[in-house]
Amino acid sequence: MVIAFTNARVIDPASGRDALGSVVVRERVITSIDGDIPADARVIDCGGRIVAPGLIDAGVFTADAPACLAGGITRVVLMPDRSPPLDDPALIEFAQRIGKPHVWVHPLAAATQGLAGVELAEIGLCQEAGAVGVATGRGAIADAGVMLRLLQYASGFDLVVVTHAENAALTVGAVATAGEFATRLGLPAAPAFAEAIAVARDLRLAAATGARLHIRQVTTAESIDLVRAAKAAGTRVTCGVTPGHFLLGEQSVSGYRSFARLSPPLRHDDDRRAVLAGIADGTIDVVASGHDPRTQEDKRLPFADAAPGMVGAETLLALAGTLVRDHDMTWPALLATMTSTPAALFGLPGGRLEAGAPADLIVFDPGAPWRIDAGAMAAAAGNTPFDGLPVQGRVTMTVKGGEIAWTL
Amino acid sequence: MTPPPLPSLLPEGVHPFPHRHLLGIAELKPWEITWLLDEAEGWIEVNRGLRKRDDRLAGLTLINAFFENSTRTLLSFEIAGKRLGADVVNMTVGASSVKKGETLLDTALTLNAMHPDMIVIRHGESGAVQLIAEKVDCPVLNAGDGRHEHPTQALLDALTIRRRKGRIEGLTVAICGDILHSRVARSNFQLLGSLGAKVRAVAPATLIGADVDRLGVDCFTDMDAGLDGADVVMMLRLQRERMSGAYVPSTREYFHFYGLTAARLAAAKPDVLVMHPGPMNRGVEIDTAVADDIARSAISEQVEMGVAVRMACLDVLTRRSRGVPGW
Numbered sequence: 150m151v152i153a154f155t156n157a158r159v160i161d162p163a164s165g166r167d168a169l170g171s172v173v174v175r176e177r178v179i180t181s182i183d184g185d186i187p188a189d190a191r192v193i194d195c196g197g198r199i200v201a202p203g204l205i206d207a208g209v210f211t212a213d214a215p216a217c218l219a220g221g222i223t224r225v226v227l228m229p230d231r232s233p234p235l236d237d238p239a240l241i242e243f244a245q246r247i248g249k250p251h252v253w254v255h256p257l258a259a260a261t262q263g264l265a266g267v268e269l270a271e272i273g274l275c276q277e278a279g280a281v282g283v284a285t286g287r288g289a290i291a292d293a294g295v296m297l298r299l300l301q302y303a304s305g306f307d308l309v310v311v312t313h314a315e316n317a318a319l320t321v322g323a324v325a326t327a328g329e330f331a332t333r334l335g336l337p338a339a340p341a342f343a344e345a346i347a348v349a350r351d352l353r354l355a356a357a358t359g360a361r362l363h364i365r366q367v368t369t370a371e372s373i374d375l376v377r378a379a380k381a382a383g384t385r386v387t388c389g390v391t392p393g394h395f396l397l398g399e400q401s402v403s404g405y406r407s408f409a410r411l412s413p414p415l416r417h418d419d420d421r422r423a424v425l426a427g428i429a430d431g432t433i434d435v436v437a438s439g440h441d442p443r444t445q446e447d448k449r450l451p452f453a454d455a456a457p458g459m460v461g462a463e464t465l466l467a468l469a470g471t472l473v474r475d476h477d478m479t480w481p482a483l484l485a486t487m488t489s490t491p492a493a494l495f496g497l498p499g500g501r502l503e504a505g506a507p508a509d510l511i512v513f514d515p516g517a518p519w520r521i522d523a524g525a526m527a528a529a530a531g532n533t534p535f536d537g538l539p540v541q542g543r544v545t546m547t548v549k550g551g552e553i554a555w556t557l
Numbered sequence: 558m559t560p561p562p563l564p565s566l567l568p569e570g571v572h573p574f575p576h577r578h579l580l581g582i583a584e585l586k587p588w589e590i591t592w593l594l595d596e597a598e599g600w601i602e603v604n605r606g607l608r609k610r611d612d613r614l615a616g617l618t619l620i621n622a623f624f625e626n627s628t629r630t631l632l633s634f635e636i637a638g639k640r641l642g643a644d645v646v647n648m649t650v651g652a653s654s655v656k657k658g659e660t661l662l663d664t665a666l667t668l669n670a671m672h673p674d675m676i677v678i679r680h681g682e683s684g685a686v687q688l689i690a691e692k693v694d695c696p697v698l699n700a701g702d703g704r705h706e707h708p709t710q711a712l713l714d715a716l717t718i719r720r721r722k723g724r725i726e727g728l729t730v731a732i733c734g735d736i737l738h739s740r741v742a743r744s745n746f747q748l749l750g751s752l753g754a755k756v757r758a759v760a761p762a763t764l765i766g767a768d769v770d771r772l773g774v775d776c777f778t779d780m781d782a783g784l785d786g787a788d789v790v791m792m793l794r795l796q797r798e799r800m801s802g803a804y805v806p807s808t809r810e811y812f813h814f815y816g817l818t819a820a821r822l823a824a825a826k827p828d829v830l831v832m833h834p835g836p837m838n839r840g841v842e843i844d845t846a847v848a849d850d851i852a853r854s855a856i857s858e859q860v861e862m863g864v865a866v867r868m869a870c871l872d873v874l875t876r877r878s879r880g881v882p883g884w
Contacts, residue, residue: 327767327768328767328768329767329768329771329772331767332743332766332767332768332769332771332772333583333743333772334683334684334705335683335684335702335703335704335705335706335740335743336683336684336703336705337704338767340767404687405683405684405687405688446660449660449662449688450660450661450662450688451661451680451682451683451684451685451688451703452682452683452684453682453683453684453703454682
């Protein structure tokens with residue numbers, strides 16, 4: 150099938166292109182940008198809407214295809230926190246097939262056996278089986294010796310190591326950020342510097358080993374400063390964040406709303422603003438959804454007993470779009486954090502609009518108003534702290550492998 | 558010694574208690590607190606009389622759902638309910654299906670289906686009582702949730718202080734001990750602060766909690782400085798069951814630096830009032846001689862006030878369903 154997307158604001162973050170034009174896809178690849186429209190093409194007039202590469206969601210816990218397509222996500226990087234954990238080549242091979250045909254799943258291998266943080270998993274074999282990196286999972290590796298050996302070993306395979314930045318000993322039992330707010334609510338809390346301590350350790354170990362480090366979420370001013378300094382010093386580090394940590398502060402857990410229980414926990418407003426600044430100046434490379442559907446059984450519990458995590462795939466672009474409207478970011482720069490940057494980081498095809506690239510793209514109306522409704526989501530569950538929030542910007546069509554996989 | 562009646566803080570035309578539940582002190586206005594204390598005053602003489610009976614809750618069912626061990630608070634609520642004529646049922650965790658894996662909300666819905674007129678809940682997790690309150694059709698009273706709030710304890714403490722001292726405003730109250738894990742401390746900080754007392758938190762730095770000063774209290778790690786000039790000293794129990802890891806080296810060292818002894822109490826005002834929410838660990842946070850000092854210890858009186866305060870709360874919270882005029 151040949152499809153021509155005409156009258157489109159074509160944005161290719163990798164090249165910085167942002168201009169009206171057309172895109173033609175044939176079979177599974179993009180054949181031309183601004184080229185002739187073939188006679189046999191099905192023409193879709195985009196009415197000036199944005200056409201951009203399909204989003205690459207760098208760090209989800211479930212390959213939730215309906216939610217991904219509704220959010221314009223055509224590839225996900227899957228965390229190894231599955232049951233059983235993805236610490237075996239056979240499991241990696243299986244995981245890649247979960248989302249096909251519409252969403253391609255690129256699994257991260259568990260860094261340690263069973264994600265227990267003790268013995269290294271067979272990460273080289275997992276890489277051969279298709280793992281695009283290794284990850285410590287929902288938690289950090291507590292033992293600095295194990296972390297050092299992991300980074301040393303992974304550097305030999307040029308595997309990126311994805312870490313969770315919370316010092317394990319300081320965050321035992323904690324469900325909130327220490328401070329007045331957690332004290333008033335009586336919630337077990339850990340100091341925000343528990344993140345900076347973990348970041349500082351891992352940055353130092355990465356510098357010592359030359360390994361590639363990706364900190365999946367940086368959420369405090371102090372840890373963002375550490376990453377900024379490490380990048381300037383030449384450490385091979387990248388980092389990411391999810392919309393919860395730049396749009397919500399710790400006040401969102403008032404009333405013990407367990408949908409706002411995230412890991413790391415929501416922070417003070419100063420930290421939230423530091424995250425915004427970190428995205429704006431490029432210290433934070435990746436914006437991801439952290440998509441983690443949780444059922445009522447996991448969430449309708451006393452706050453400290455509830456599981457952390459939120460669904461975010463179908464709201465990712467609309468929520469991140471606030472950075473363009475309210476914080477002077479450009480669409481190409483923002484889209485890069487969700488397309489070309491994660492593609493380069495994990496060595497994935499896609500994430501760009503150019504002849505020969507995979508025909509994964511979205512049509513996106515940046516002005517369309519809608520309201521997030523937890524009760525009417527495509528996701529496997531409705532655990533979003535943004536329920537009821539009016540947002541702007543909606544994916545109207547998702548094209549995967551040259552086929553229209555979803556339309557609004 | 559009955560103190561002279563205090564002027565009511567209740568503003569003209571304002572409803573004295575516009576709340577469906579009693580979940581915490583944080584949601585109460587100062588005049589609502591003093592009005593509740595005034596209501597409780599009325600029950601003290603009833604409780605001291607021979608015939609401790611009032612049938613205003615006759616026919617109503619009160620469930621005491623205690624998901625965390627308690628003897629004294631449960632007993633206090635049971636007596637309060639029975640003296641008001643309610644049919645009181647106690648559900649404690651040892652005898653419940655919670656141990657069989659039922660979720661908290663399923664338990665709440667089960668209780669609700671039995672049409673109680675009031676549920677009193679204690680739970681080990683902060684916010685759990687509010688979660689249940691959102692799901693049931695009757696008023697809910699928080700009898701302690703995690704380290705969040707324990708409103709009736711703060712009310713009974715305030716009633717005790719007010720009867721002994723004649724006022725709360727302007728008093729210096731030192732709350733000493735395991736502040737970090739204490740819901741009693743959080744409720745008292747807010748109640749005493751909103752009624753104009755100067756409140757101090759006295760604890761080793763490991764047990765004081767982050768940004769407690771933001772709750773309007775002055776923090777002390779030196780017990781002697783914290784007791785200096787205090788009108789009221791409120792001791793808290795060292796909650797060793799909530800501690801995972803090293804907060805204090807030993808009970809011996811804790812008592813040495815933070816135990817309330819007669820010598821240490823000399824720094825406070827001569828007519829200082831000594832309080833403890835119980836159960837006491839004698840020799841850990843309080844010396845026996847101080848605890849049993851009839852002139853200064855109000856510990857037994859706190860228990861007495863507890864029944865009166867709980868009777869007042871049960872009465873007030875059920876007024877709407879009982880169709881009391883004006884409610």
